[in-house]
Amino acid sequence: MKVYDTLHLRNLAVAGHGGCGKTTLVAAALYTAGATPQQGRVELGTTVTDFDEQEIQRRISISTGLALAEWPGPDRSPCKLNFADTPGQNLFVHEAAAALAVVESLLLVVDAASGVQVQTAKLWDIAAARNLPVIVVLARADHDHANLDSALDSLRQRFGRAIVPVQLAIGEQRGFQGVVDLVAMSARHYTPGGNGKARIASIDDAYDAAARQGHEALVELVAEGDDALLEEFFDKGTIPAEHLASGLRAAIRARRIVPVLLASGAQNIATDALLDFLAAFAPHPAERGDAQGMSVPVSADSAANAAALPLARPVADSAPLSLFVFKTVADPFAGRLSVFKVRSGKLKSDDTVWNFNRQSPERLAHLSLLQGKHLLPVPELHAGDLGVVAKLRDTLTGDTLGDKAAPIFFPLAAVPEAAIHFALEAKSRGDEDKVSLALHKMLEEDLALHFVRDPQTHEFLLGGTGQQHVEIAVAKLKQRYNVEVKLRAPRVAYRETILGKADVQGRHKKQTGGHGQFGDCRIRMEPLPRGAGFEFVNEIFGGAIPRNFIPAVEKGIQESAARGFLAGYPVVDFRVILYDGSYHDVDSSEMAFKVAGSLAFKKAMETARPVLLEPVMAVEVDSPEEFAGDVIGDLNARRGRIEGMLPQNGGESIRAQVPLSEMLTYQSDLTSKTQGRGSFHMHFSHYDLVPALQADKIIAKSRAERAHLPAEEE
Numbered sequence: 001m002k003v004y005d006t007l008h009l010r011n012l013a014v015a016g017h018g019g020c021g022k023t024t025l026v027a028a029a030l031y032t033a034g035a036t037p038q039q040g041r042v043e044l045g046t047t048v049t050d051f052d053e054q055e056i057q058r059r060i061s062i063s064t065g066l067a068l069a070e071w072p073g074p075d076r077s078p079c080k081l082n083f084a085d086t087p088g089q090n091l092f093v094h095e096a097a098a099a100l101a102v103v104e105s106l107l108l109v110v111d112a113a114s115g116v117q118v119q120t121a122k123l124w125d126i127a128a129a130r131n132l133p134v135i136v137v138l139a140r141a142d143h144d145h146a147n148l149d150s151a152l153d154s155l156r157q158r159f160g161r162a163i164v165p166v167q168l169a170i171g172e173q174r175g176f177q178g179v180v181d182l183v184a185m186s187a188r189h190y191t192p193g194g195n196g197k198a199r200i201a202s203i204d205d206a207y208d209a210a211a212r213q214g215h216e217a218l219v220e221l222v223a224e225g226d227d228a229l230l231e232e233f234f235d236k237g238t239i240p241a242e243h244l245a246s247g248l249r250a251a252i253r254a255r256r257i258v259p260v261l262l263a264s265g266a267q268n269i270a271t272d273a274l275l276d277f278l279a280a281f282a283p284h285p286a287e288r289g290d291a292q293g294m295s296v297p298v299s300a301d302s303a304a305n306a307a308a309l310p311l312a313r314p315v316a317d318s319a320p321l322s323l324f325v326f327k328t329v330a331d332p333f334a335g336r337l338s339v340f341k342v343r344s345g346k347l348k349s350d351d352t353v354w355n356f357n358r359q360s361p362e363r364l365a366h367l368s369l370l371q372g373k374h375l376l377p378v379p380e381l382h383a384g385d386l387g388v389v390a391k392l393r394d395t396l397t398g399d400t401l402g403d404k405a406a407p408i409f410f411p412l413a414a415v416p417e418a419a420i421h422f423a424l425e426a427k428s429r430g431d432e433d434k435v436s437l438a439l440h441k442m443l444e445e446d447l448a449l450h451f452v453r454d455p456q457t458h459e460f461l462l463g464g465t466g467q468q469h470v471e472i473a474v475a476k477l478k479q480r481y482n483v484e485v486k487l488r489a490p491r492v493a494y495r496e497t498i499l500g501k502a503d504v505q506g507r508h509k510k511q512t513g514g515h516g517q518f519g520d521c522r523i524r525m526e527p528l529p530r531g532a533g534f535e536f537v538n539e540i541f542g543g544a545i546p547r548n549f550i551p552a553v554e555k556g557i558q559e560s561a562a563r564g565f566l567a568g569y570p571v572v573d574f575r576v577i578l579y580d581g582s583y584h585d586v587d588s589s590e591m592a593f594k595v596a597g598s599l600a601f602k603k604a605m606e607t608a609r610p611v612l613l614e615p616v617m618a619v620e621v622d623s624p625e626e627f628a629g630d631v632i633g634d635l636n637a638r639r640g641r642i643e644g645m646l647p648q649n650g651g652e653s654i655r656a657q658v659p660l661s662e663m664l665t666y667q668s669d670l671t672s673k674t675q676g677r678g679s680f681h682m683h684f685s686h687y688d689l690v691p692a693l694q695a696d697k698i699i700a701k702s703r704a705e706r707a708h709l710p711a712e713e714e
Contacts, residue, residue: 001369001376004080006315006384008073010282011082011341012135013099016109017117018088021139023047023061024265025109025274026085032196032271033069033081035371039268048372049085053479054472061087062472063446064099064327066339066370066386074245074280081278082386083107088119090676091466094448097126098413102326102341102386105133105282112138112146112262115154118676124159133283134258137274141169142176142192142264152260159258164221166248166259167273168207168214179262179270180207182214183244188273192264196271222247225256245280253283285384286315291322291343293400293408297357311408313344315383320406321345321353323387326413328397330445331373332480334390338397339370341386343410345403348380354404358394362401366390397447417681418450418463419667422470422487425460431483438481442473449473456570457491466667492661493615494569494698495687500609501526506600508592519592521545521553521581525604528573530613530687534561535575545581545593552590553578556597565605566612566695567702572687574608576601612695615660618685620653621670623678628652630673638662639691651677657685661694 014022027040027047040047045056049065065085073079084103086096100106106127110120127134138151148169155163170178170187178189180203187207188198203211222244223233229247233239239247251257261277263270290312298308313319327339347353349367354360368375370388381387395401398412426435439451439462449470450463464470470487477483502525510517528535536554545553554576561571581596619640623631631654632642640658647653663682670678690698 001378002070002078002080003378003380003382004078004385005382006286006317007284008077008079009082009284009382009384010079010105010278011084011103011285011384011386012105012107012278012282013084013086013096013103014107014109015086015096015099015119015123016088016139017111017114017119018060018090020088020109020111020114020117020120021265022088022109023050023065023085025137025139025263025271026067026083026265028196028263028265028268028271029081029083029275030067030069032268033071033275035067035069049083051373052476054475058472060089061085062089062092062095063087064095065372066388067372068369068376069275071275071279079279080385081275081282084386089468090119090122090671091464091469092448093119093122094413094416094465096123098326100126100130100132101413102324103132104285104288104384105135105278107278108134108136109139110136110151110155111143112141112148112151113143115147115151116158121158121677128255131255133252133255135252135278135282136163136258136260138260138262139265141262142174142267142269144173146173146176148172148262155260161221162256162258163260164218164257165214166218166277167262167270168210169262170204170207176262176264176267176269179273180211180214181273182211182218183248184241185211185215188270190267190269192267192269194268196268198270198272218248219244221257222251225251225254249281249283252281253287288315290314291410293322293343293410295407295409297409298411313408315344317346317383319344319383320403321347321351322400322402322406322408322410323347323353324410325395325397325399325401328444329388330441330480331390334375336392336441336444337370337388337390338392338395339386339388340401342381342383343402343408344383346380346382347387349378353401354407355395355399355401356407356409357399360394361404362392362395364389364392396444415447416465418448419465419680420467420470420664421450421461421463421490423457423459423490424451424462424474424485424487427484427486431485434481434483435477435485438477438483441481442476446473454490454493456493459490461490462487466671489664492664494567494690495613496564496566496569496571496610497530497573497613498525498527498571498605498608498610500607502604502606502608504600504603504607506596506598506603508595508599511587516584516587517589517592517595518584518587519549519552519581519589519594519596520583521593521596521600522579523553523557523597523600523604524577524579525601525608526575526577527608528575530573532573534558534572537575537577539577539579540581545578545583546588549583549588549590549593550578552593553581553597553600556594556599557601559594560598560601565602566610567699568706569612569702571605571610572613576604612690612698613687614690616657616685616688617660617663617682619656619658619663619680619682621656621678621680622648622651622653623670623674624651627674627678628654631670631678634669634673638666658682659688659690660684
């Protein structure tokens with residue numbers, strides 16, 4: 001594979017709403033550029049960037065796929081276009097966000113039949129937060145319901161006057177057969193379903209007036225941001241082609257202009273025009289400024305972050321070597337593949353570099369480029385390029401590697417919290433170890449998956465951004481690792497406590513042949529404030545119970561409390577005062593007093609008004625303003641307490657306290673109520689009383705399960 005320097009690299013994240021035609025467009029571009037012998041088709045499972053079994057079966061992108069095309073630049077010297085084809089489903093937006101962190105442009109694909117959709121706006125906001133240049137493609141321009149004017153209007157209404165067409169359509173819907181180039185002022189005609197190469201001609205009379213009007217609008221917008229061009233425009237009434245091109249390039253880089261192009265990926269129309277535009281106008285890595293890093297790793301430790309100093313590294317071969325691993329792929333044949341971006345310096349195959357995060361050396365043997373699932377060997381990579389290497393010993397996603405003498409740490413894009421959890425267990429009893437090993441590999445590949453063991457319920461929980469995310473992970477377990485698991489709703493970690501006081505005696509007396517068993521204790525039990533846990537107070541005086549037996553009483557109480565009283569959940573937030581008792585010189589023992597303590601606890605619970613506690617979560621929901629009322633009503637129906645609302649990003653941020661048991665299916669319900677535009681996160685807040693009606697159901701169900709009987713249906 002040919003090696004490209006920094007100036008001839010173009011890194012682009014191809015992103016948009018699900019089903020807008022991203023993967024089809026990339027497949028057409030690769031075919032037009034000669035990177036594939038035929039054009040891949042989503043419906044046939046032959047696209048380069050959607051190669052995972054689940055992607056082929058479901059016909060959606062699940063993770064970011066990388067591919068490259070070689071295409072002549074404006075000076076006719078070849079450029080390398082690195083495409084990161086990202087998922088369009090809301091559940092996998094974190095994949096798109098990770099890709100946007102390592103590219104210099106967003107190629108925002110918009111369905112010509114639908115205009116701006118939910119994910120379109122989300123991706124725009126992510127790019128805006130990174131000050132990333134955006135190039136829009138109205139894809140599926142040949143669709144029966146394509147309406148280019150309406151789609152363009154929706155873009156302008158949502159994103160402002162920076163949106164400007166650089167092409168006009170020749171033909172409409174199924175009659176779409178080419179574009180008018182408003183920069184070069186020429187027409188490009190195509191054969192539908194052909195090789196994507198245009199027949200360039202002069203502009204037909206039917207499109208001449210519209211083309212001139214569009215060209216003038218483009219010229220005026222380019223001139224607005226450049227004093228020299230503005231002066232030239234006023235003097236000459238226009239801008240020469242070479243000045244227009246350089247001015248447009250600068251305006252795109254500064255986000256003053258967001259150009260809009262047209263294409264049909266399925267019919268391979270205007271694909272070469274898109275490649276021409278990207279090679280000519282998308283910025284190369286060095287044009288985005290220095291790579292920004294930190295002196296220490298960014299972590300959850302705020303004290304460590306406070307000590308971190310910002311570091312900048314020029315995107316140049318002459319700078320110290322640094323590379324950032326932004327993705328890990330579990331390949332069944334090549335093993336763990338680490339996908340990285342060379343942030344600075346020049347990397348050669350077989351170089352040994354230092355992993356700054358793990359403080360260990362790594363030898364990068366057999367550098368490659370990714371063409372979907374295929375590896376293309378390359379001898380070296382220059383600053384700004386994307387590459388992949390197999391079988392690194394310690395390196396994981398988010399690690400920075402480079403010259404040991406020049407440490408730097410690049411931040412990883414934010415990983416979403418798990419929005420939903422399922423309890424997971426192996427279908428076959430002997431597969432537990434295989435499940436753990438397979439999930440470990442999958443967690444390296446997908447940071448948004450979470451696998452934990454609940455310390456109270458002892459369940460293994462698999463969490464993800466949504467139900468489909470978790471289901472896909474389970475399907476991969478079976479297809480890749482031949483491991484089958486069952487999913488079910490997780491148990492809620494309830495607690496028990498008391499509201500009243502009790503004063504009881506626990507007496508254990510048993511006589512058998514020889515030494516008997518005797519233990520006698522008197523205790524007072526009283527409630528403690530929520531979150532206080534358990535407190536044991538020894539008020540024994542005069543040796544009513546020998547000192548060496550007192551810990552046994554406490555242990556008996558604690559063990560019984562752990563087993564619960566009402567429904568088998570641990571009892572918390574109570575104090576026990578041991579104030580009296582008696583013993584036998586021969587028959588008393590630690591075991592006897594442990595049993596006595598347990599008996600005393602059970603008697604006390606009968607009269608101390610035991611109740612059930614449930615975990616309550618602090619929930620924050622981000623919703624478009626028009627759906628905020630529905631969201632609040634739904635949270636109230638889930639026994640939530642609304643604590644406040646804050647305007648945020650054109651919507652509302654709603655804060656509430658909601659019982660965990662009511663949030664187990666919230667993600668899918670929120671998606672439905674907000675048309676996929678809402679999101680939420682939550683964390684544990686406190687335990688609170690369960691209302692009597694719900695508590696009765698929970699207790700009945702728990703007792704039935706413990707008796708190995710099915711709970712009666714309500």
